[in-house]
Amino acid sequence: MATPKSKANIGMTLVILFAITLVTGIILHLKKxxxxxxPRSVIKIVHWIAGFLMVGLALVHSLQFKKMLSAMKAKFLWFWGDSWLVIIFTSLAxxxxxxxxxxxxxxxxxxLWHYWFGMIMSVAVIIHLFRGISSWKRLRKIKSSNR
Structure with missing residues (x-):
């Protein structure tokens, strides 16, 4: 079972990888x-590596919180729906x-399809992030109290 510390660290790493992927993706799209x-080739490689690492960690993150997400459906439908948008558009991107x-x-x-799926995913991720910050803060407090 994952510790609260590892869940929080995965979450923070996801945020960093998301930012790198988003910025490099927009830089690559500017060619249009x-x-x-x-150097465009370096930016592409950074985009691919950060993107695939992000998807891998997002898979781990979603598996860690799968039960919690299912339990939240009735009470927090908005967060549940946004989480599914993140999953769907991350998969499509x-x-x-x-x-x-x-x-x-x-x-x-x-x-262009990849770009738009990425943009929709990005908006959903930002909403997911801001709605999930309170949970992340609780995980960080648990980490501090376990020391």
Whole structure:
């Protein structure tokens, strides 16, 4: 069973990876608007690594809180729904990013789909984060009292 300390650390790491993924994704998208920031290849690699690490940790995070999320459905429907939006759009962004990365041919508009799934995911994650900060603070207090 995961300790409150490890859950809080995973949560903080998720926030950092999310920020890196979001910023590098927006920087990469700027090419569509005629703004190219170099070294583009390095930014792509950072985006991929941070994105895949984020998805992996998000999977661990969702498994850690699976029972809690199910129990919250009746009382906190808004948070429950937002959590599912995060799960769905993270999966879609990851899937389109993976296809984009591994495809040997250029699929029209796939990058735009990936971008929009990522933007919707980002809004849902920000809402999820702010609604979950109180829980994170409680986990940090438990960590402090266990010392």
């Amino acid at each position: 608007h005629g703004i190219i920031i170099e 990851c899937l389109t990013g993976l296809v984009k990365l591994l495809s040997t041919i250029k699929i029209p508009n796939l990058g």
